[in-house]
């Protein structure tokens with residue numbers, strides 16, 4: 289087993305910073321060797337804060353450094369393809385934030401180069417590592433709810449990310465619902481056959497400029513005979529609301545809660561508790577657990593459990609959802625493992 293995996297984090301924004309912090313201080317077997325961000329002063333600031341020896345404004349520099357074993361790509365979605373190609377051709381193992389990229393032809397090119405270069409690639413679907421979702425998977429596998437027949441997902445952000453993020457995000461289906469598309473495949477152990485999606489701007493008019501919406505719903509059918517619906521919203525004024533439900537033939541399983549602290553206040557106003565404010569608080573532990581899995585897999589020379597193929601499968605569903613939303617009709621994914629030939633039905 290390799291003693292240390294020397295890593296570089298690319299992109300030090302909302303999420304890259306957490307990955308850098310975890311790698312610098314918490315992930316066994318990892319050495320954070322470099323941080324990169326083109327924003328003037330950002331990489332230097334983070335390097336100083338986290339005690340990282342090297343920093344750069346140029347991803348090409350770390351890609352060319354033979355001492356780096358793996359790169360963590362937390363740059364805007366529109367740059368993922370370029371970063372993955374660079375990393376793979378330089379023989380670096382890759383952890384890439386979701387979505388793997390925004391187009392299926394690009395995803396196929398990336399998969400080809402990843403596989404040709406023999407590097408490992410993990411996609412950051414952290415819900416699979418979240419203790420609640422992971423327990424749900426174990427209970428489904430143990431047969432506790434019988435055969436899973438329906439997935440319901442609710443993903444509500446407390447507001448919209450800034451316009452600059454939305455511009456590069458690929459839209460609500462690709463950016464937000466993709467977490468549910470992946471976790472639904474994972475929990476139901478099934479592939480999506482058809483997608484119907486709807487959406488509307490309810491509050492954030494600026495999204496018109498990016499042809500995006502702040503409220504969406506996706507209805508899915510699966511090759512196992514199961515079905516599901518997924519709500520995505522940027523309008524939850526009360527906090528960050530992530531919940532799931534899997535209905536089985538012998539019971540149902542509810543995942544997640546609004547509760548931030550496990551404390552209830554009982555007073556004249558009734559019974560209250562604080563609500564999870566945003567994704568770092570809800571998924572902080574999952575970001576650590578997924579990174580531990582990535583590093584542990586590389587140290588053992590093994591493939592991580594969430595691969596480029598999972599990245600592609602969730603992307604295909606997101607693209608079909610977008611097509612369905614635009615066409616106002618259901619879209620079928622003919623061959624779940626090669627879903628680029630999706631068509632409006």
Ligand SMILES: NC(=O)c1ccc[n+]([C@@H]2O[C@H](COP(=O)([O-])OP(=O)(O)OC[C@H]3O[C@@H](n4cnc5c(N)ncnc54)[C@H](O)[C@@H]3O)[C@@H](O)[C@H]2O)c1
Pocket residue numbers: 298299300301302303304324325326327330347362363364365367385386387412414453463567571
């Ligand atoms: N898994 C999750 O829960 C989750 C949550 C938020 C974001 N994300 C994903 O993480 C990625 C980044 O999102 P974010 O919210 O952190 O964005 P952000 O805008 O906060 O940060 C992106 C950072 O990348 C930097 N950057 C831009 N181009 C770069 C390049 N070529 N090389 C290196 N750095 C570059 C920017 O300067 C910025 O600091 C997106 O793909 C997003 O989908 C995932």
